[in-house]
Amino acid sequence: MLEIVRIENILVNQKPNSWEEAISIVGKLLEDSGSTHAKYTQAMIDAVKQLGPYIVIGKHIAIAHAAPEIHVHKNDMSVAILSRPVAFGSLNDPVKVLFALASVDGKSHLEKLMELARIIGEDDEVVELLSECSTSDEVYEIINGVNNGRVPLSHRKG
Secondary structure (H helix, E strand, C coil): CCCCCCCHEEEEECCCCCCHHHHHHHHHHHHHHCEEEEHHHHHHHHHHHHHCCEEEECCEEEEEECCCCCCECCCCCEEEEEEEEEEECCCCCCCCEEEECCCCCCCCHHHHHHHHHHHHCCCHHHHHHHHHHCCCCHHHHHHCCCCCCCCCCHHHCC
């Protein structure tokens, strides 16, 4: 099984006051894991300031990132579930689930990114399920596709 996000790179119930603070939260997870330098977190914030809210990839979900090789020590991903959603200025606001992606080059992270896209793209419910998680373990199970890539039944509504 491909581990997309490690448990130590997951935070729930985050209450940022702005999108910049939200990116700082997921960026700090990458810094603390030794995957990036603080300058990478700032580069993710600067990218949104310069290019707009392109990181908001769907309703209530965003993937923060910056150019490959800038202050990245190893490929990694983190996620924060925002109990206080933030606006990025996108039609898909507010963001409730924010990922951060760090890549040492332009290719080696693609397998994880494609798997993440598959998980959040195959079921509109997944982002909502993630936003309702109250523990890192619940988020980990959903993202990493426990039960052969399916969202565990315990997390399904109904």
